[in-house]
Amino acid sequence: MANKDWSFGSNNTDWWSRFGNHHNTTHQQPKKIVVGGSEHWHFGYNYTDWAMKNAPFYVNDTLVFKYDAPNATTFPHSVYMFQNFWSFLKCDLKRAKKLSNPTQGGGEGFKFVLKRWQPHYFACGERNGFHCNNGTMKFSVMPMLRPFWQWP
Numbered sequence: 001m002a003n004k005d006w007s008f009g010s011n012n013t014d015w016w017s018r019f020g021n022h023h024n025t026t027h028q029q030p031k032k033i034v035v036g037g038s039e040h041w042h043f044g045y046n047y048t049d050w051a052m053k054n055a056p057f058y059v060n061d062t063l064v065f066k067y068d069a070p071n072a073t074t075f076p077h078s079v080y081m082f083q084n085f086w087s088f089l090k091c092d093l094k095r096a097k098k099l100s101n102p103t104q105g106g107g108e109g110f111k112f113v114l115k116r117w118q119p120h121y122f123a124c125g126e127r128n129g130f131h132c133n134n135g136t137m138k139f140s141v142m143p144m145l146r147p148f149w150q151w152p
Contacts, residue, residue, distance in 0.1 A: 067105030088121035
């Protein structure tokens with residue numbers, strides 16, 4: 001018998017305690033992430049670099065866009081979402097959806113929940129797309145599915 005030393009009365013590998021059903025006791029909760037961190041959402045900051053450094057993002061995480069309302073010393077900002085990579089790359093605002101206007105970023109900021117497992121492409125559409133076209137006020141995220149347990 002090739003398997004004569006197998007023991008069915010105990011679990012020597014401890015598989016169940018490591019990978020079994022834990023009733024989501026270690027399930028990570030969605031996070032609120034301020035876009036740009038302490039820099040918030042403003043002209044001249046590289047948000048593509050920020051997104052790469054702050055990845056991974058997960059489905060049901062909330063992105064918070066905080067920016068000042070337009071005044072004599074600040075540029076107005078907004079948040080647009082593009083349908084696809086090519087529209088994003090070209091900053092084609094005609095094919096983008098305006099998510100927030102220049103007054104919605106104050107206070108607690110504008111919140112966007114990453115509800116789908118798909119790429120999301122964001123940019124500022126103000127100044128006729130200049131903030132997007134110069135390459136800094138745009139970024140993309142691909143939210144991942146959140147694991148049901150933490151890896152050991």
